[in-house]
Amino acid sequence: MIHTPICDLLGIQYPIFQGAMAWISDAKLAAAVSNAGGLGVIAAGGAPADLVADQIKRAKDLTDKPFGVNVMLMSPNAGEVAKVVAELKPAVVTTGAGNASAFAKMWIDAGIDWIPVVPSIAVAVKSVRNGARAVIAEGGESGGHVGELTTMCLVPQICDAVNVPVLAAGGIGDGRGIAAAFMLGAVGVQAGTRFLVARECGVHQNYKNKIIKTKEIDSVVTGKRLGHPVRSLKTPFARKFLQYEYDSSITNEQLEELGAGSLRVAAVEGDNENGSFMAGQIAGLVKKEQSALEIITEMFAEAEKILHRAEQWVK
Amino acid sequence: MLDKLIGVLRDYKGDENFVITPDTTFEELNLDSLDIMDLVMQVEDAFHCGEINIDKNVKKVSDLLRLIIDAQ
Incomplete structure (x- = not known):
């Protein structure tokens, strides 16, 4: 014990x-x-x-x-x-x-x-x-x-x-x-x-399914540019965010707007395209x-x- | 007091020649939020003052100096 x-x-x-x-x-x-x-x-x-x-x-x-x-x-x-x-x-x-x-x-x-x-x-x-x-x-x-x-x-x-x-x-x-x-x-x-x-x-079943299928290399940190780094799974949303983060023509306000509500979209709606599926590396x-x-x-x-x-x- | 604070800041930056004035911003000092918390601890120790709570209104060296005076 x-x-x-x-x-x-x-x-x-x-x-x-x-x-x-x-x-x-x-x-x-x-x-x-x-x-x-x-x-x-x-x-x-x-x-x-x-x-x-x-x-x-x-x-x-x-x-x-x-x-x-x-x-x-x-x-x-x-x-x-x-x-x-x-x-x-x-x-x-x-x-x-x-x-x-x-x-x-x-x-x-x-x-x-x-x-x-x-x-x-x-x-x-x-x-x-x-x-x-x-x-x-x-x-x-x-x-x-x-x-x-x-x-x-x-x-x-x-x-x-x-x-x-x-x-x-x-x-x-x-x-x-x-x-x-x-x-x-x-x-x-x-x-x-x-x-x-x-x-x-x-949480939405899609979220659970993603965690269960995840490999050790499947998470990424985004948001460093905004000073609020977030670890999530490498979904289409996360890849898009990361791409925008390194694009100097995208303003910080546009980045903030892109991220707003994305966790809810993943957790509640299970949206595989637009959701931010936050999870740790241990997933x-x-x-x-x-x-x-x-x-x-x-x-x-x-x-x-x-x-x-x-x-x-x-x- | 300002000279002492500038000394602490230069020491924190590891650059004795870093130009720091009352109007220097934390952004110009290139400190992230963890650096600022760490720096505040060092400032509290250096000035033997009470707790300094940094909020979003604290943007410049002069703002930090005001907090130190309030905390003493």
Whole structure:
């Protein structure tokens, strides 16, 4: 059995968070992950506060276990969503894509554990100074908005820099990833792509099918020119975006316009031509739909075996 | 104070001769969002001030200087 300080801190059975995926991780998926013993996370994405409130209330109906809400700080609705989170008090709030210090005190005062996703030591240290209970060090192997550093390099450096529990994210899709993360100093993991194909995940079936068929070389990072790099699968949309990105006759406004709404088109409509199918590099090893419980128990059974075997290399 | 801040910025850029004035923008300094967070930590340490929160209205060196004064 694997049990770490993050389990005690949050009252969860397995030290795993389901990564927040805008338009995808809703109350149903989050509750399923929490009921399976992990920490499910509702993605607020760019949604208005009332919709996020509905999702939090629904999750509370579906599980009595702790769950989280991710506030995407680049969203124009972030301020209102932050207030709703403070009012409805999920156990955890995770944050990404910006500086959460304006909201941190409000959440902490409400008794919510704030656990930011951090792409660098500076962001991690500042977050801990502002009251973060743990941090999620996310490498650029992950899907969606990504940083430059890899998980392998980022996690140990963050572990050295802060005195709170560190979760590793980016490129973790099975028990080998969990075991590796622990060797780097993490005491938990966050996985998004693997949960995209959970039976309880309501994303369009075309999205799931794409993940299951994906090879290791099938993702690409676009949006660097705009300062908001995003990892997604190499679909016709992603190839077109990449082509436009290197075309100096295309303005940044035109690029922004091209990208707007493309994740929704993939997640909700399953549009293979015009959708942005965000996914991590680890998608290549995700081969079947399973329940959230099957995913978590399989990942941790494998991790446990690997960690037990690790001693064989020490003579 | 301005001279000290310019020193921190030049040190961060690794270029002692980098021309920096109060009107120099972060864009001209060629810093991305992670660089800016890292730089802010160094500025906080250098000036022994409270937390500096950069937002989208902070575009120039003079804006950063104002935040440092407010944080002291």
